[in-house]
Amino acid sequence: MVTGNRKLEEEKVFKDPVHRYIHVRDELIWDLIGTKEFQRLRRIRQLGTTFLTFHGAEHTRFNHSLGVYEIMRRIIDVFEGRPHWSDDERLLCLSAALLHDIGHGPFSHSFEKVFDTDHEWWTRKIIVSDTEVNHVLRRMGEDFPQKVADVIEKTYPNKLVVSLISSQIDADRMDYLQRDAFYTGVSYGHFDMERILRVMRPTEEQAVIKYTGMHAVEDYIMSRYQMYWQVYFHPVTRSAEVILSKILQRVKMLRLEGYSFKQFPHHFEGFFEDNLPLSEYLKLDESVVMFYFHCWTEEEDPILRDLCTRFMNRRLFKYVEFDQDFVMNDWMKLQELFLEVGIHPDYYLVIDSSSDLPYDFYRPGEEEERIPIHLLMPDRKLRELSRESDIVEAISGKKRTDHKLYYPAEWLDTPGHEREKQQIKDILQAHPGKREPGL
Numbered sequence: 001m002v003t004g005n006r007k008l009e010e011e012k013v014f015k016d017p018v019h020r021y022i023h024v025r026d027e028l029i030w031d032l033i034g035t036k037e038f039q040r041l042r043r044i045r046q047l048g049t050t051f052l053t054f055h056g057a058e059h060t061r062f063n064h065s066l067g068v069y070e071i072m073r074r075i076i077d078v079f080e081g082r083p084h085w086s087d088d089e090r091l092l093c094l095s096a097a098l099l100h101d102i103g104h105g106p107f108s109h110s111f112e113k114v115f116d117t118d119h120e121w122w123t124r125k126i127i128v129s130d131t132e133v134n135h136v137l138r139r140m141g142e143d144f145p146q147k148v149a150d151v152i153e154k155t156y157p158n159k160l161v162v163s164l165i166s167s168q169i170d171a172d173r174m175d176y177l178q179r180d181a182f183y184t185g186v187s188y189g190h191f192d193m194e195r196i197l198r199v200m201r202p203t204e205e206q207a208v209i210k211y212t213g214m215h216a217v218e219d220y221i222m223s224r225y226q227m228y229w230q231v232y233f234h235p236v237t238r239s240a241e242v243i244l245s246k247i248l249q250r251v252k253m254l255r256l257e258g259y260s261f262k263q264f265p266h267h268f269e270g271f272f273e274d275n276l277p278l279s280e281y282l283k284l285d286e287s288v289v290m291f292y293f294h295c296w297t298e299e300e301d302p303i304l305r306d307l308c309t310r311f312m313n314r315r316l317f318k319y320v321e322f323d324q325d326f327v328m329n330d331w332m333k334l335q336e337l338f339l340e341v342g343i344h345p346d347y348y349l350v351i352d353s354s355s356d357l358p359y360d361f362y363r364p365g366e367e368e369e370r371i372p373i374h375l376l377m378p379d380r381k382l383r384e385l386s387r388e389s390d391i392v393e394a395i396s397g398k399k400r401t402d403h404k405l406y407y408p409a410e411w412l413d414t415p416g417h418e419r420e421k422q423q424i425k426d427i428l429q430a431h432p433g434k435r436e437p438g439l
Helices: 027-033 034-044 047-052 061-079 089-097 109-115 118-127 131-140 144-153 158-167 172-183 193-198 211-232 235-256 266-272 286-294 303-314 326-329 333-342 390-395 409-413 418-429
Strands: 007-016 020-026 200-202 206-212 318-321 350-356 372-378 382-384 398-406
Touching: 007 027, 007 061, 020 027, 020 061, 027 034, 027 089, 027 131, 034 061, 034 131, 047 109, 047 235, 061 089, 061 158, 061 172, 061 193, 061 200, 089 118, 089 131, 089 144, 089 158, 109 235, 118 131, 118 144, 118 235, 131 144, 144 158, 158 172, 158 206, 172 193, 172 211, 193 200, 193 211, 206 211, 211 350, 211 372, 211 390, 235 266, 235 286, 235 303, 235 318, 235 350, 235 398, 266 286, 286 303, 326 333, 409 418
Parallel strands: 206 372
Antiparallel strands: 007 020, 200 206, 318 398, 350 398, 372 382
């Protein structure tokens, strides 16, 4: 077996619409890209159901993973020869950046909720198990795959290395904000990454930003805030996500009830049994899932048939926004009315909540400890970003949450049960929310 790493005789280059070029000089990285586990990411979209809202959002986890690798490569170029940086960590950082999302499945977050699984667990499993990825990594030593898994799991002892791939300003976020903005066609996610990379400096605990780069970091944080609310939490995308989740829930329920499928979901069997081998998980991609959804548009079960037809033909639910008073006063009544008119509330009356914390300072004891961004001041001391930036201070620690109620509005205009349907409309119209015209 080949051991160690060699420089490629000729540098490999990927043409990339976001970073212009992605450069590969190491045989280790080139061979990792060629593994079947990494190539599988070509068949999994980066943004799940977002393509039903922004039609350009067809980019994949493969695109994004290469982008994170490239940003990490550029950060290491800046760090080379500086205090607190060891070149011994270079290949570890590059490998972790490239492989950080390798465990994602099709429409990852919906599958995770319905089947109680976790893409980060699968990422570690792929890296440390008997896979092509593992065989390539072991050229660097028997313990190298575990080190890569530890970096991704945030348990690796070198905190600087972990921060480069998982912090409030890291290679992962810097790629997906720009990439998602490019492919969705929005202007929100753009910021001066080149400037941030030029002023990024290694310390013992984390990467910090020179004070002169503060305004570029402000722009980055505002870009992130806007992308979450304008793209990631877009109500039309969330509607598609709701329907996708309900399809999976319905399939799971029908399977438990012994329903006779015209197209049995063989690829989901391991999820149903809570015993999915890695080899079976790696066979799942979005083309497989879409095949089943397409077949299920002709199932006998009316709920599964309708939900799959909605997803495949983009016949999405409408929504209203609401507050906690609605849940206390109207939620139970709405469910009763839906049952009276023959609409199953478990599948057609769905509460969906979105929340985001765009930036936070250090809060000891928090369940998810967020390492704040630090500025390197002219006197070489570190200052937490929100202490210097009025813009960041204004949004620091402020968690925004939206609640929406999704339902099939067109069914309320069909003949029958007119009185009950009017009652439903009256309740919903008391919470009209905001609607995006044309989407």
